[in-house]
Amino acid sequence: MSIATRKSRMRWPEVCLCTTACLLHLPNVSNHLAQKNKATSYHLGQLKAKLAKLRRELISPSGGGGGGGGIGFDVARTGVASVGFVGFPSVGKSTLMSKLTGTHSEVSEIDFTTLTTVPGTVKVHGAPIQILDLPGIIEGANDGRGRGRQVIAVARTCNLIFIVLDVLKPLGDKKTIQSELEGFGIRLNKRPPAVMVRKKDKGGIAITNTVPLTNIDHDEIKAVLSEYKLSNADVTIREPNCTSDDLVDVIEGNRVYIPALYVLNKIDAISIEELDLLYKIPNSVPVSSKEWMNIDELIERMWEALQLVRVYTKPRGQSPDYSTPVVLRRGRCTVDDFCNTIHKEIAKQMKYAIVWGSSAKHARGQKVGLDHVLEDEDVVHISKR
């Protein structure tokens, strides 16, 4: 077979597997045609780790924890959860935030109208949720262009991110924003990879995998570890299709995993056929903030993504108080969490609790202890010693 036919039969990834700074990324076809052998996978692993280290220095030159403290805009946090609006300028973030919360945030067709974080609150199913309208970002934001870094630093602390996009602009913007956030250690709609790296004193590198290693091999793992000067460590991989990026994320350790919704704004300006296409984009909600179209769906999706658990209190001999639920977060919604949210002394004084609702075994109420996990809309009575 001639080389030309062989090349044409091979399928090469459309984008280079490595990240932008890699030399392999140059539009030089012969580089991409390089067989992935032992040497290249070692090299790839090294590059991924080097890049992650450089990026960390860029984000926090002092070598600190990666963008949380100090550089964001100061806003008083209220409500039980926060939603940050991230997007390019003039996509309609402030229009949406003003109408949702009733808080004024300047709107104009001029880019960069919003210059700082504007907080507002919206009550969803009885739970107050803080909405943070943020200044528009531009490409290169995580490298410090514009106010990008501050914006992304605020986004890092939110419980949900709305990536607001203008449907009249190319949807490639979605990818750009996503990579800006990723560059700042934010992982969207992902959970932490099931990978464990345990440092030890001697014994070299021991790799255990409970799933087949499809996107990473032992050489790549060793290259990443050596870049972090880890020559003795136990690596356990339980994550299906684990990549070297996942491994780097675990070693770097300062990643935040935040759910995100893509808010496709300005649908009042497009046709029904175009709207049908938009619905195919995963995790997206098409809306028109100006014409108030499909905002109900947006609020419902926001509620689902936040995974909040409302618990109603029931004093002895009285009916439950449905007006002001105690709002907890899924994963931190035991009876103990419930007590501590009200007052830290309550858990100490509790003898037992009675729970009604979906977490209870029977309808007449179940007697439970502090470690019982509550469900949304449960009713709880605390019995004191």
Ligand SMILES: Nc1nc2c(ncn2[C@@H]2O[C@H](COP(=O)(O)OP(=O)(O)OP(=O)(O)O)[C@@H](O)[C@H]2O)c(=O)[nH]1
């Ligand atoms: N057609 C249409 N226009 C909209 C919609 N939402 C916002 N706009 C217009 O888009 C322009 C920008 O709106 P803003 O809310 O200021 O946008 P922003 O994203 O906050 O912009 P920056 O603060 O500069 O980042 C304004 O002229 C709005 O009237 C919408 O749903 N449909």
Ligand SMILES: [Mg+2]
């Ligand atoms: Mg604005």
